Amino acid sequence: MKLETLTIHTGNDGEPATGAVIPPIILSTTFERAADGTFVEGRDIYARASNPNRRMLEEKLAALEGGTDAIAFSSGQAATMSVFHALGTNSHVILPDDIYYGTRYMIESLYEHWGMTCTAVDMTDIGQIKRAIRENTRLIWVETPSNPSLKITDIQAVVKLAKAKNILVGCDNTWATPYFTRPFDFGVDIIMHSSTKYFGGHSDILSGCIIVNDNCPPELKARIRNFQTTGGVIPSPFDCWLLFRSLSTFAVRMPVHAHNAMKLAMFLEGYPQIEKVNYPGLKSNEYHKVARKQMSNGFGGMMSILVKGGQEAALKLTANLKLVKHATSLGGVETLIEHRKSAEGAHSVSPDNLLRISTGIENIDDLLADFRQALENL
The missing domain is CATH 3.40.640.10 (Type I PLP-dependent aspartate aminotransferase-like (Major domain))
Structure with missing residues (x-):
């Protein structure tokens, strides 16, 4: 089957x-x-x-x-x-x-x-x-x-x-x-x-x-x-x-996660406030070649971004978002964003300007609009 x-x-x-x-x-x-x-x-x-x-x-x-x-x-x-x-x-x-x-x-x-x-x-x-x-x-x-x-x-x-x-x-x-x-x-x-x-x-x-x-x-x-x-x-x-x-519903949810993640990654990559987008589906990503070899049907719904301006700017971005929630965990139908350094505490090796994004299955235009207004208000 x-x-x-x-x-x-x-x-x-x-x-x-x-x-x-x-x-x-x-x-x-x-x-x-x-x-x-x-x-x-x-x-x-x-x-x-x-x-x-x-x-x-x-x-x-x-x-x-x-x-x-x-x-x-x-x-x-x-x-x-x-x-x-x-x-x-x-x-x-x-x-x-x-x-x-x-x-x-x-x-x-x-x-x-x-x-x-x-x-x-x-x-x-x-x-x-x-x-x-x-x-x-x-x-x-x-x-x-x-x-x-x-x-x-x-x-x-x-x-x-x-x-x-x-x-x-x-x-x-x-x-x-x-x-x-x-x-x-x-x-x-x-x-x-x-x-x-x-x-x-x-x-x-x-x-x-x-x-x-x-x-x-x-x-x-x-x-x-x-x-x-x-x-x-x-x-x-x-x-x-x-x-x-x-x-x-797993098999019908996953392609939407991947579709939205790719669109969001491409969108964020073009913003000057973003230092780097970590998403293996991007051709500019250093792991794209290996990802293409062993991943099929897309590149998943997860990504992380590095925000210019350090932890303060990263946290301000999360606060500016209205549709996307700042919360731990991932993989749900809703889009979540999280500042990993503060979540991981003393054991963290994450950069202080890193935000992890779990891309949900909302309409992609609504997600892009939310990130657009959040970035423009940084």
């Missing part, structure tokens, strides 16, 4: 008892055994271990990325944590230097006492990755486009290096999504999503997932699944139901 079809039909068996086309929310935390006290085959036992809504969601998530299995979590951070936890003590991880700050902070704070360490490198430079490899390097974690500067990593080149060294490759595909990039096609072992973002699409669900295929070692997958069920870091049945529903 094509993406547009599988996002609607995969995992949806309706409700045979009533004939309902849309599966119901099953809120029960426990499920009845058979009359003789045995567990009923195919039936859930306890909600922390499994739930009908979560099983349907995981089936759909796996299909989206062309994986064999998906493991749903209560947040993107919980999903990422499950991978690091599964690596074990004294492991070394290579991360991008431009990465969601919470990923690096997780290793440096929560796993410091495990002896886990990380090295941040410019992931667009294979030489830097090669020099960062140690005897105990277990994982290379790719984030492309990167958060918030939208660097594009050559996934295939990273995988080639990693496989030669018997190192796992994980890819945070939250920003690109399988609509624009399919990491399994380039040989990665694990894909992570903060499904709060584009999969949810409406800024009202907190969830994450790990998706695996046959490349993922079975013992690693088992540890990740055990972290989910034994650790109890699970999404609620209601969140699973909402996310399952939201994915039905």
